[in-house]
Structure formats: C-alpha cells, structure tokens
Amino acid sequence: MGCVGSSEKGVDGLFTIQETYRTHIHSWHQKKIKKPKAWKHPEPITRAQLKQMRDEFWDTAPHYGGQKEIWDALRAAAEAELTLAQLIIDSAGVIVTSEDLSTCYDERGAKYDLPKYVLSEPTNLKDD
Secondary structure (H helix, E strand, O other): OOOOOOOOEOOOOOEOHHHHHHHHHHHHHOOOOOOOOOOOOOOOEEHHHHHHHHHHHHHHHHHHOOOHHHHHHHHHHHOOOHHHHHHHHHHHOOEEOOOOOOEEEOOOOOEEEOOHHHHOOOOOEEOO
8 A cells, every 4th residue: 555645636536625625825925916006094103103113013023923934024025116026926835815915824833923014114204
C-alpha cells in the first residue's frame, strides 16, 4: 500500500482534504490587490495623527498572532503602490481574501485583519 499524497485522490476516489485546501488557497492567492474604497474618519485628523495610528497598529499587530515576517510583508505592501504591493504579497505567500488587503491569511491559516487607516488615507484628512 502506498501513501496518499496531498495531490492524489484518497481511497474513495475523492480528493484529500489537503488537496481541497491547497486548491482553495491557490484560488484566493490569485486575487489581485485593488485600491481600498474611500472612507471617512469620525472626525477630521491630521497626517501626523494618521501616522501615529498606523505606527501604533504596526507596532502592536504581531503580538496578536501570526508571523512577524507576514506582518512585515503586509506593512510593506500597504505602504507601496499597487504593482509593488502585489509582488510583495505574492513573494511572501500571503493569501488575499479581500482585494483591498483588509483580510489576509498566511499559508498556515493564521488570519491578518488590517484596518482601513493603514491601507489608505481618509477623505477628511486635514493639514497639520
């Protein structure tokens, strides 16, 4: 008897759970990143306040789970233009489930939720 690999069919002729999971991950991974939808902060904020909010998020996010390398890749992608962001995400093996990067997973299944304020600027950003 041979072992059933992740890309082989199981004894009942159905694909294994691993193959099904891998297929779904692959299809999610193919999503192209798009610019986030416009949003408005509850009250106008300055660029300095936005930067502080972003810095606090990125400094604390790894403490809530996931891999530091993935958090670093997500930050780099969030701060890059779309073409470069796509390359960063693809290279890091990040699974994108929302085109604006607000919800992603790593290949181990850890979830990464990104708030809109790290992905784009609010429409009511005021001068410093």
